[in-house]
Amino acid sequence: MTEAANTNQRARILILIPAYNEADSIRGVLEDLHAHVPEADAVVIDDGSWDETADVAESMGAIVLRLPCNLGVGGAMRTGYVYAHEKGYDVAIQFDGDGQHRADQIQQLLAGVREGGADLVIGSRALGDGEYRFPLARRIGAKLVAATAFVVIGRWISDPTSGFRAASRRMIAFFARHYPQSYLGDTVEAFVMAARHGMSLREVPARMRTAEHSSISSFRGLFHTFCICLAVLVDRIEKKFPEIPENSRRKKTTPDEQG
C-alpha cells in the first residue's frame, strides 16, 4: 500500500490547516504544531479571509495558500490535498485552524498510517478516556450520523464529524481529486467516499479541546444532522469514481460543433 512511507527514510509530513478568519487563533495553532511536530511542514489554506490570517501565518513561517474566493472547508481542504499531492508528501494531517485540535495528539494519527498501514486515520473523541463532553443533542446527532454511515459503508466510526485525520499517499491522491465540497458534513462524506473506493479506515483515540463557541442551537443542529445523513445516503447511490490513472487529466467531452 504505502511502500514509500517506510522507516528507512523519514516520511514527509504536511499539516493542512484550512482557516477562515482565524487570525486570533492561527498563531497559537502554529506554535503548538512547531513545538510538537517540528519535522512536519504546515500549510495554511486561507479560504478567502478578510482578516490578516494569511499574513500572520506567513510571518510564522508557514506555507500559505491564498484562495481568491471562499470555497468552504471542503474546497480549502481539497486545495491542501492538491498541494500535498503535487509536492509528493507521504502523509497529510488535517488540522483545524481554530485551536480545537492538539498537536501532541498527532503522533497517534501518524502511527496509524505508518505502522497500521491505514489510508485514512480518524482521531476520535469518543474512544479513549473520553474527557471530551458533547452536549446531549450533539451526541445523539453524532450517533445518527454514525449509524447512517454504518448503513452505507458497513463500518462503525465512533466520531464521524472529527476533522482530525491523517491521510496516506494513496488517500492524498484520491482526495486531491475528490474531496466533497458540501458545506456541512464534508468530514463524514469524505470517509464514506474513501471507504467506498477501497481505502482502509482506522480510528484512534484523540483528545481535543472543547470548542467554546457552540453557537449552533439544537434545532439547527438537528437540521444539520438530517442534512448530513441525507448527503451520506445520496453518496450511496452516486456512481463510483474511476480508478485514478497516474498523470492524466480529466477529459471533458464537448458536443461537436459544425464548422
Added chain:
Amino acid sequence: MILALEMPLIRRLVPMFIALIVVVGTIEMIRRRKLREEYAVLWLAASAVLLVFAIFPQLVIYLQRLLKVNYLTIIVMACFVFLGMIVMHFATVITRQAEQIRHIAEQMAIMRQHLKELDASADAPSPPTGVENT
C-alpha cells in the same frame, strides 16, 4: 370534437409564428455569439415541437382525447415541462461551472505560492546558472 379539421386559420398561424420567432431569435443570438450552441438546443427543440403542433393541430386534439384534459391544460403542461427542462439544464451547467471555478481557485492559490517561492529563490544569493550582469 368535429372541429379537428376546421381549426380556424388564426389558431394555426399564431403558434407557427411564435415558433418561427423563437427559431429566428435563437439563431440570431448564436450568430451574435450571445448564446452558445449547447444552450440553444433546448430552445430549438421547443420551437420545433411548437411548429409540429401548429402544422398538425390534430395532434393536440389527439393528445386531448388521450389524456382526457382540455386544450388549455395541455398548453400549460407543455410550458411547465419546457421550463422545468430549462431550469434543470441550467442547474447542471451551474454545477459544472462551480466545479470549474473551484478548480481554478485552488490552482491559483497554489500557483501564487509557487511564484512566491520562485521570487524568494531568485532573490537568494548565487543562482547556479543565473546570468550575472556585473
